[in-house]
Amino acid sequence: MTMKKDKQTNISAGADGSAAAPRRHPFIKYISNYYQIYLLMLPAVIFIFIFCYYPMYGAQIAFRDYKFKLGIWGSEWVGLKHFIRFVTGANFWQLFRNTLLLSLYSLVAGFPVPIILAFLLNEMRSQAFKRTVQMLTYIPHFMSTVSVCGLILLFLKRDTGIINQVITLLGGEAKDFISDPKAFRTIYVLSGVWQGAGWGSIIYLAALSGVDSQIIEAARIDGANRIQKILYIDFPSILPTIIILLILNCGSILSVGSDKVLLLQNPLNMDTSDVISTYVYRIGILDAQYSFTTAIGLFNSIINVIMLTIVNTVAGKLGDTSLW
Amino acid sequence: MEHAINAHAKVRESRFDRVFDAVNAVIMALIVIIMLYPLYYTVIVSFSDPYLMLRGEIFLYIKGFTLDSYEYMVREKSIWTGYYNSILNTAIGTVYALAVTIPCAYAMSRKGIKGKGAIMGYFVFTMYFGGGLIPSYILIRQLHLLNTRWALIIPAAMSVYNMIIARTFYQSNIPDELYEAAKIDGASEFRIFFSVVLPLSGAIIAVIALYLAVGHWNSYFNALIYIDDRKLYPLQMVLRAILVQSQQLQNIDPNSVTPDELVEMMRKQMLATTMKYALIIIASLPMLMIYPFVQKHFVKGVMIGALKG
Numbered sequence: 001m002t003m004k005k006d007k008q009t010n011i012s013a014g015a016d017g018s019a020a021a022p023r024r025h026p027f028i029k030y031i032s033n034y035y036q037i038y039l040l041m042l043p044a045v046i047f048i049f050i051f052c053y054y055p056m057y058g059a060q061i062a063f064r065d066y067k068f069k070l071g072i073w074g075s076e077w078v079g080l081k082h083f084i085r086f087v088t089g090a091n092f093w094q095l096f097r098n099t100l101l102l103s104l105y106s107l108v109a110g111f112p113v114p115i116i117l118a119f120l121l122n123e124m125r126s127q128a129f130k131r132t133v134q135m136l137t138y139i140p141h142f143m144s145t146v147s148v149c150g151l152i153l154l155f156l157k158r159d160t161g162i163i164n165q166v167i168t169l170l171g172g173e174a175k176d177f178i179s180d181p182k183a184f185r186t187i188y189v190l191s192g193v194w195q196g197a198g199w200g201s202i203i204y205l206a207a208l209s210g211v212d213s214q215i216i217e218a219a220r221i222d223g224a225n226r227i228q229k230i231l232y233i234d235f236p237s238i239l240p241t242i243i244i245l246l247i248l249n250c251g252s253i254l255s256v257g258s259d260k261v262l263l264l265q266n267p268l269n270m271d272t273s274d275v276i277s278t279y280v281y282r283i284g285i286l287d288a289q290y291s292f293t294t295a296i297g298l299f300n301s302i303i304n305v306i307m308l309t310i311v312n313t314v315a316g317k318l319g320d321t322s323l324w
Numbered sequence: 325m326e327h328a329i330n331a332h333a334k335v336r337e338s339r340f341d342r343v344f345d346a347v348n349a350v351i352m353a354l355i356v357i358i359m360l361y362p363l364y365y366t367v368i369v370s371f372s373d374p375y376l377m378l379r380g381e382i383f384l385y386i387k388g389f390t391l392d393s394y395e396y397m398v399r400e401k402s403i404w405t406g407y408y409n410s411i412l413n414t415a416i417g418t419v420y421a422l423a424v425t426i427p428c429a430y431a432m433s434r435k436g437i438k439g440k441g442a443i444m445g446y447f448v449f450t451m452y453f454g455g456g457l458i459p460s461y462i463l464i465r466q467l468h469l470l471n472t473r474w475a476l477i478i479p480a481a482m483s484v485y486n487m488i489i490a491r492t493f494y495q496s497n498i499p500d501e502l503y504e505a506a507k508i509d510g511a512s513e514f515r516i517f518f519s520v521v522l523p524l525s526g527a528i529i530a531v532i533a534l535y536l537a538v539g540h541w542n543s544y545f546n547a548l549i550y551i552d553d554r555k556l557y558p559l560q561m562v563l564r565a566i567l568v569q570s571q572q573l574q575n576i577d578p579n580s581v582t583p584d585e586l587v588e589m590m591r592k593q594m595l596a597t598t599m600k601y602a603l604i605i606i607a608s609l610p611m612l613m614i615y616p617f618v619q620k621h622f623v624k625g626v627m628i629g630a631l632k633g
Contacts, residue, residue: 001470030411030438032369033513033531034437034438034513036513036514036517037431037433037437038510039514040427040428040430040513040517041427041428041431041432041443041512042429043423043424043427043428043481044427044428044447044481044482044487045428045443045446047424047481047482048446048447048450048481048482048484050463051460051463051481052450052454052455052481053450053454054459054463055454055455055459055460055462055463056454056455056459057451057455058459058462058463058504059456059459061457061459061462066462068462068465068507074537103433103506117355120348120351120352120355122344123344123348124345124348124349124352125345129349129352129452133352133355133356135616135619136356136359136360137355137359137366138623139359139360139363139615140359140362140363142538142542142611142615142619143363143542143608144542144543144544144560144563144607144608144611145544145613146539146542146544146560146563146567146568147544147563147567147604147607147608148565149567149568149569150563150564150567150600150603150604151362151366151604153567153568154567154597154600154601154604155362157478157597158380160377160378160597162383163366164379168380169380170570185417194358194359194362197359198359202623202626202627203626206627208624219561225340225344226340226341226343226344227344230432246404259544262545262548263564263568275494277457279458280458281457281549284457284458284461285457285461285549290458293457293458294455294456294458294459297456297458298456299456301454301456305452323404
């Protein structure tokens with residue numbers, strides 16, 4: 001009597017060695033064992049399909065003259081008309097420039113700060129003090145965008161804002177900063193650094209905690225001081241982390257979210273405060289030019305992908321670290 | 325001899341190091357002060373006399389303690405509708421999103437599940453590509469969710485980022501032996517999830533729930549584009565109306581005539597500013613209160629996410 005050690009066949013009764021029971025297709029068997037796992041995934045799959053993939057399908061209205069009554073299919077196909085309209089529009093370069101500069105300034109000012117903060121925090125001797133400081137630096141991150149912008153507007157008020165009060169105390173002249181296009185980028189960027197520096201340092205601190213303590217010990221025995229330790233051991237150790245985050249940030253250089261800008265924007269500072277996303281909000285949601293603004297959104301996404309690829313390739317060529 | 329050399333080295337490093345530590349501590353203290361001063365200032369102004377604030381006398385401590393700013397702000401009804409809406413949306417939205425995210429994360433964490441890679445790719449793709457603002461808006465409109473609280477709740481079913489964090493948790497914290505043991509005992513997959521895995525998921529459910537709750541509580545943009553009915557405004561929208569759009573508050577009556585009422589109105593004008601500071605405190609209070617207990621979990625979440633990233 002041979003017992004076929006064949007995984008394909010069901011182990012069936014058959015003490016007498018008679019023919020095995022009908023074979024269950026391995027796929028059916030797998031499904032009957034594991035279908036519940038797939039059911040657990042199902043709600044998520046469905047929701048992502050409806051709210052992420054269906055809008056991707058709907059994005060084709062960028063190539064049509066979409067009218068709600070006609071639906072997506074019924075609306076007339078116009079090809080690249082909206083893209084051309086955007087790129088040749090009078091305000092295209094201003095929008096592009098504002099978006100790019102806002103992003104760039106935020107990057108230049110905001111990227112190093114969490115790193116430096118992480119280094120300083122990492123050097124703290126007292127663990128209790130370190131944890132307290134950390135906890136306190138995270139607080140601005142948890143305030144809502146509306147609260148922070150509300151604070152900014154209050155602080156910048158000409159007559160009652162604390163910033164102007166300090167300026168007049170020091171002998172200067174109070175200015176209405178929020179109406180000044182030239183001040184907008186500074187306001188936006190500095191408040192962004194204030195809000196994000198503490199929280200942003202978490203990742204770097206996590207990376208720093210992974211630095212090999214033996215190397216540090218060896219360096220210390222060799223007589224390295226703290227600054228040398230930071231420069232020659234800590235910094236190179238977390239350089240991959242820094243580069244990855246830098247790549248990700250550069251890749252999204254042309255996407256400035258509308259949340260904060262919308263709250264700080266007013267008719268007087270539009271020259272510098274109007275970015276692509278706020279333009280899309282104004283013209284798309286408020287003015288219902290759906291096809292046109294969808295085209296703008298697509299255009300923006302494509303540029304982002306191109307930027308990300310370029311930056312990633314450059315990083316890959318220059319060193320070892322890259323996203324893919 | 326060695327001992328002497330070591331001692332010498334230690335003395336040399338510790339002088340420089342002590343200076344470094346002192347400077348570091350000072351810098352840290354300065355940073356903390358800069359970070360927290362805006363909040364501190366908000367608190368002291370909200371409790372101070374509006375007239376003194378107008379004259380620029382308030383910087384470091386409360387002057388002319390008064391509860392008027394709070395008293396007037398508390399009477400503003402839209403704040404309480406805002407609070408109500410935010411609490412309701414956050415509670416429902418968090419439970420709902422947890423119910424979608426956690427089972428999915430668990431399922432994706434199991435080994436040997438066929439097609440897992442493709443499904444993961446399906447999810448991750450949406451982290452980088454999307455239809456955009458307008459197609460999403462049109463979808464909500466087609467689903468007849470416009471101007472309802474469900475427009476804020478339903479689309480936020482799952483953030484792939486959160487799901488990945490939870491999946492990592494399950495991958496590192498639930499040993500395979502547990503699954504095998506349960507199967508030997510004859511448990512079905514559902515049974516394993518509900519009776520074995522869920523009870524062990526306390527930590528990750530807490531982290532994800534917090535992320536979701538803060539997300540719901542602080543968001544305003546979705547309400548901005550989907551909701552027109554003021555009765556449905558979440559707290560952030562009310563905040564925006566009062567702080568950013570400088571809406572007339574209902575309890576400031578512009579129709580006063582008598583000199584007494586004029587003085588009262590002028591006082592109310594000054595109060596208008598300190599009231600806004602009070603409002604920020606009122607709106608941020610929940611977050612500020614639970615924050616110390618809760619920030620540990622957030623940091624843990626970021627750590628898990630960072631490892632995966």
